[in-house]
Amino acid sequence: MIPPERLAWMAAVIDLKALLLRKNNKTRATPQMVLVVDSKNFAVIDRLCEMSGTSPEAKRIQEVKEEWMRRGCVEHCPDAHIHHHDGWQMPETRRWSSTGAAAATILHNLRPYLVDPDKPYDEFITKAIANATLTGQGSGATKSALARLVTLGWALPPALAKDLLELAAISGQASA
Numbered sequence: 001m002i003p004p005e006r007l008a009w010m011a012a013v014i015d016l017k018a019l020l021l022r023k024n025n026k027t028r029a030t031p032q033m034v035l036v037v038d039s040k041n042f043a044v045i046d047r048l049c050e051m052s053g054t055s056p057e058a059k060r061i062q063e064v065k066e067e068w069m070r071r072g073c074v075e076h077c078p079d080a081h082i083h084h085h086d087g088w089q090m091p092e093t094r095r096w097s098s099t100g101a102a103a104a105t106i107l108h109n110l111r112p113y114l115v116d117p118d119k120p121y122d123e124f125i126t127k128a129i130a131n132a133t134l135t136g137q138g139s140g141a142t143k144s145a146l147a148r149l150v151t152l153g154w155a156l157p158p159a160l161a162k163d164l165l166e167l168a169a170i171s172g173q174a175s176a
Contacts, residue, residue: 011115013044017044020033020121022127033100036097052149053149054096057094057095057097058095104124107128125157
């Protein structure tokens with residue numbers, strides 16, 4: 001079991017930094033639900049990865065186009081003008097992400113600590129569980145991700161635990 005203070009820490013990061021995405025991939029039967037945190041604070045991303053048993057994704061440094069950084073000077077210059085910041089680069093960032101049933105499991109455990117009223121956490125969890133592939137093509141990755149989280153101390157949402165138990169019982173009867 002993950003200590004409450006670690007869950008609360010992760011919930012705070014999710015509340016402040018996470019994006020709840022819905023990807024429509026033509027090769028998938030259902031939309032992919034993705035929980036994402038991008039940060040230039042690598043320690044935060046590393047801890048998220050450690051808690052979820054995943055690896056960070058490095059984001060390449062991007063050169064910022066001049067027109068994006070034009071700013072009218074209003075603070076320290078006597079005459080109104082535009083500052084140009086040529087060649088400025090966005091800082092290097094890393095990404096932590098979790099998808100589908102794994103993301104639903106993480107949010108289910110964090111739910112008591114999440115406070116942002118503008119993020120549809122419950123809808124995301126429900127949709128991710130409904131779209132979870134527990135049989136057939138893609139089910140191996142889903143079951144592997146869930147097993148990894150359980151090993152790390154995450155509790156499965158009741159709907160997923162029930163479905164997995166039913167599948168185990170069915171496969172046990174089929175092999176008998």
